[in-house]
Amino acid sequence: MDQVNQLKKAVGDKAAEFVESGMTLGLGSGSTVYYFLKKLAEFVKDGMKIQGVPTSFQTAAWAKKFGIPLTHLASGKRVDLAVDGADEIDPHFNLIKGGGGCLLREKIVAANAKCLIIIADETKQVATLGKFGLPVEVVPFGSEIIADYIRDLGGTAKMRTLENGDPFVSDNGNYLFDCDFGLIDDPGQLHNELKSLVGVVETGLFIQMTDTILIGKENEVKVLKK
Numbered sequence: 001m002d003q004v005n006q007l008k009k010a011v012g013d014k015a016a017e018f019v020e021s022g023m024t025l026g027l028g029s030g031s032t033v034y035y036f037l038k039k040l041a042e043f044v045k046d047g048m049k050i051q052g053v054p055t056s057f058q059t060a061a062w063a064k065k066f067g068i069p070l071t072h073l074a075s076g077k078r079v080d081l082a083v084d085g086a087d088e089i090d091p092h093f094n095l096i097k098g099g100g101g102c103l104l105r106e107k108i109v110a111a112n113a114k115c116l117i118i119i120a121d122e123t124k125q126v127a128t129l130g131k132f133g134l135p136v137e138v139v140p141f142g143s144e145i146i147a148d149y150i151r152d153l154g155g156t157a158k159m160r161t162l163e164n165g166d167p168f169v170s171d172n173g174n175y176l177f178d179c180d181f182g183l184i185d186d187p188g189q190l191h192n193e194l195k196s197l198v199g200v201v202e203t204g205l206f207i208q209m210t211d212t213i214l215i216g217k218e219n220e221v222k223v224l225k226k
């Protein structure tokens, strides 16, 4: 296993220490969450009673393979704990997410979780968000015009495509634009401006949604608390 994957595994294992029997968990998406799921699978094998709400088809497939019971978001019930990765993390606990295209379900689950723990290797920490292209999920209808609206806010918007050039389609049947606004001085304001555009479903800016971040460093997992 290379060093970055060792760090991902270390934070995935560490996040599992926050899991208690009886919990309903939000299961985030991505290669770091994969290691969290693998650890959960060990708990389930040992008899721990947990269930998970997956934030992507890929996570659901991994969870099924690992024997982790799945459920859905139920009315009036919040997820006890959600664990998810991130593409960028700033010192104010704001995030860019959606590199894997799962930002909408991730945000719905995070918004309905009593607690969101973010797990990431140290390469994801930045002083200011914005080097990583900001994913913005839009409805397919009129998407070219929606991209114009996004560009009018002062950024670029490049439709995410598959290798064959077809549009990438999210688990929700939507398209994604990877946007460049340079370094983002006010992520909350940019998020609000993008969300006000007709046709924009959600942005990858996660503003003040977490107060616990686990960072994998060479010899330790650093627990950042707000």
Ligand SMILES: O=C(CO)[C@H](O)[C@H](O)COP(=O)(O)O
Residues within 6 Å of the ligand: 028, 029, 030, 031, 032, 033, 084, 085, 086, 087, 096, 097, 098, 099, 100, 101, 102, 103, 106
């Ligand atoms: O937001 C996400 C997917 O939409 C992921 O959490 C994010 O891209 C981090 O992924 P990885 O752990 O593979 O680096």
